[in-house]
Amino acid sequence: MVIPKESQSAYQRWEMTSFGDERPSAVAQRRAAQEAQAAVDARRAATQPEQFAQQHAPMVPAIPMPTVDEIEAIREAARQEGYAEGHAAGIAAGHDAGYQDGLDMGRAEAAVELTHLQSLATEFGDAVTAADAAISNDVLELALHLARNMVRTSFEVRPELILPVVREAIDYLPTLQQPALLMLHPEDALIVRSSIGHELDKTGWRVIEDESIARGGCRVDTASNQIDAQIASRWQRLSQALGKNLDWLA
DSSP states (O other): OOOOGGGOOTTTTOOGGGTTOOSHHHHHHHHHHHHHHHHHHHHHHHHOHHHHHHHHSOOOOOOOOOOHHHHHHHHHHHHHHHHHHHHHHHHHHHHHHHHHHHHHHHHHHHHHHHHHHHHHHHHHHHHHHHHHHHHHHHHHHHHHHHHHHHHHHHHHHOGGGHHHHHHHHHHTOSSOOSSEEEEEOHHHHHHHHHHHHHHHHHHTEEEEEOTTSOTTOEEEEOSSOEEEEOHHHHHHHHHHHTTOOOOTTO
């Protein structure tokens, strides 16, 4: 059914030209409408610039501002991070410095201890030397005392020991010149006469008894020599040679 154009309402007269109609008349209408809208916008921008700007401003997403607590939390986090970094750096620097200081201190203490040990070693060596000297001196004196007592006891127990003493004194002379006198204690003189008296007579010796001579010793007198082989004299020479002065009668 075809409805005459004159009988159609406004709705029924709707045409397809509203969507993508490129006919010259449609294009001209759209251009005219755009120019009219542009003129209206220009007038509004001139008379109401703030409202126009707000209506035509691009949509910018709103950025929420941090609260006071959030700002304080950010500040505290930054402070903690800075403290941690500074603390770590300080520990590293302190470790290096402390290690070097400790090393230097240890070396200094080791040098002092070494010096102390060297001093102790020197003192110990000196003490040992002194102790050796003291011990040697004491041992020597003890040996001399023992020897003196043994000699005294030996001549009391074995009076014939006077014979080696007499022979040594006589043999010490390179030549015999008269008068040749052998002076002995009376008891030792008896032993010598009974043992080697005939030998002494043949060689020109004359035995003389002298109570001032202690037993175990003798004295020799010739025209050119004198030999004192008394025990006290021999003991004095021995003790002086050893750096001692021990009296035979002490």
